[in-house]
Amino acid sequence: MSAATVKRGYIRPLDIKRGRIDLSHGAGGKASAQLIEELFLPALDNAFLHQRDDGAVLGLPDFDAAEGRLVMATDAHVVSPLFFPGGDLGCLAVHGTINDVAMSGARPLYLSASFIIEEGFALADLQRIVQSMASSCREAGVPVVTGDTKVVEQGKGDGVFISTTGVGVLPGGVDISGRNARPGDVVLLSGSIGDHGVAVLSRRESLAFETTVQSDTAALHTLVAAMLAAAPGSVRVLRDPTRGGLATTLNEVAQQSRVGILLREADIPVKPEVNAACELLGLDPLYVANEGKLIAVVAAEAAGAVLGAMRAHPRGLDATCIGEITGDPHHFVQMSTSFGGRRVVDWLTGEQLPRIC
């Protein structure tokens, strides 16, 4: 079969007249991508949105781009439960947005935070969440400089939702984007996958299982800085595999860069207790959310240097190379299984874990 005879995928357009939002539209998989593509992008269309990265790189009037550009990213956090092993909504809201800014290579500078709080929410819990935000901000050196508070009637929210926006500065000459992967590059991963999702799930009312797994939630901007310093110009793509997990993030990169990716299952670190929980729940760790990990696509010749810098940083101790970029015209992410076979690693379909971040 030649490539020309391969059936083209057809995505049924959104049914604007009769359709409704369902949970899969928020899962970060293909349904989310379609919603953005067909509803948000046409309405809000501009060149910045078309960058399609976690944060937008912006020019400023009267500002020399060679000196630096502004990066802006935003992220809403609706995790349930609000407190989970290794973290809570507050630190998640800080880390998530700092990481989105950092994935463009920028240095995050300031955050804003808006709170949507449900009537009746305990002040003690709110204080605990805000104090956690504060200590995460201090640790990251990125303050919350403006905010907003809204309260909705009981039953119209679920405790508290936090939306944060971050801005940062991207040094001149740095070009990191999901579009930049090239055949022959290697894919690096900063550590074990699935920790956050399993930690949150373990505290869900309907599941509640005993585990020692802690969320990996952490700010990654200093890790990024160390990687960029180790091999200037060689880091092409940075992403944090949150919702939809490693699999979905890599599919986005393959799609954006119009390349294929070949992974080696044996090289992808998964903690035994995360694996065990996934077996039990019928989940694939490749699709489970992370909040303190990143993937990097790096020029092959710089991989050693970047990996060295990652392993020297506390957030990248277990960093490893998990695969290569290929020239696959179908933009498949594939994986050599430890078992000796080969399979596609597809986008997340549907919604297996609502409200994981």
Added chain:
Amino acid sequence: MKYIDEFRDGALARQIGEHIADEADPDRHYGLMEFCGGHTHAISRYGVPELLPPNVRMIHGPGCPVCVLPIGRIDLAIHLALTRDAIVCTYGDTMRVPASDGLSLIKAKARGGDIRMIYSAADALTIARANPQREVVFFAIGFETTTPPTALTIRQAQREGLTNFSVLCCHVLTPPAIVHILESPEVRDFGIVPIDGFIGPAHVSIVIGSAPYEHFAASYRKPVVIAGFEPLDVMQAILMLVRQVNEGRAQVENEFIRAVTRTGNLKAQTLVADVLEPRPSFEWRGLGEVPHSALRIRSRYRQFDAEHRFELNYRCVPDNKACECGAILRGVKKPADCKIFGTVCTPENPIGSCMVSSEGACAAHYTYGRFRDVPIVAAPVHASAHATAQAL
């Protein structure tokens, strides 16, 4: 992970693969049907076909509970949620099965239906206890594996005197479905589906034992090897089937001895027989009406039977005309033979039920194996990339 990694060992898999290649007669083809969706999933996820010689072909069977659920049954559950104001509880995969009017349970939920995904039948009872003012219906699906928990739930509800709980019972049975496939004209008369043997279900057999397969292994002269759901189990079962075929045997063999006995779980069987009884006939998606192939709630537990309680009338709804799920479930066609596979019908927008559950033949092939339908593009052997990968 202990007791799991041992059954996913790549080196052992290669060894068994070599044995299969050695022992398979190059002058003949081996068509082996894995009945169960759990095997379909394992075969695709671990890339088992790569380890098999080209003349040993796996045929996906109908043993995916979500896939064989006809549209009319999903419609009943949606009806209960949207027009009868019941809380409908069901297992995750059932949520996305396409029903009439472009709906599915997940879309009905977005339209205001109170539909809850549960992990265990007992969760449905918990929801019923917590909502005494509401009708709570457990939409129960699955083969013999999930049947005992449903029966237990009904008994428990009776013991507690719950008056707001009922079950929409759509449990189906494995052996009648296999017999139905063997009796289908494609297999029996036309030889379109050359089935030389079956990989028997793992978890179903833990409950029913290996004895129920003996009848058709003997009458239809088809070997059956019951296998666990790990990829090495599947490889070993394929080797055992190849040997049976070569030796002209048609026996029931048990590869899954760590869990399956000849008689199965008698306690579970007694429980199921107390609460449930065979239906005279049940519609399967793809197979049509299959006699004595499903279970309903016995009359002494009638107050927990949603069909009785809500006076539901089952209405048969034909599948989408372009959908080949029927032929795929019978092993007559492969997923890629379907015109809408991977184009209009994808896991995001399933037209047919085989595209819904990861155990469905189409979803498994789409999600894990569709690169086989296109020329494989090898990773570039960049000298530097290769060297780096080695060094790391």
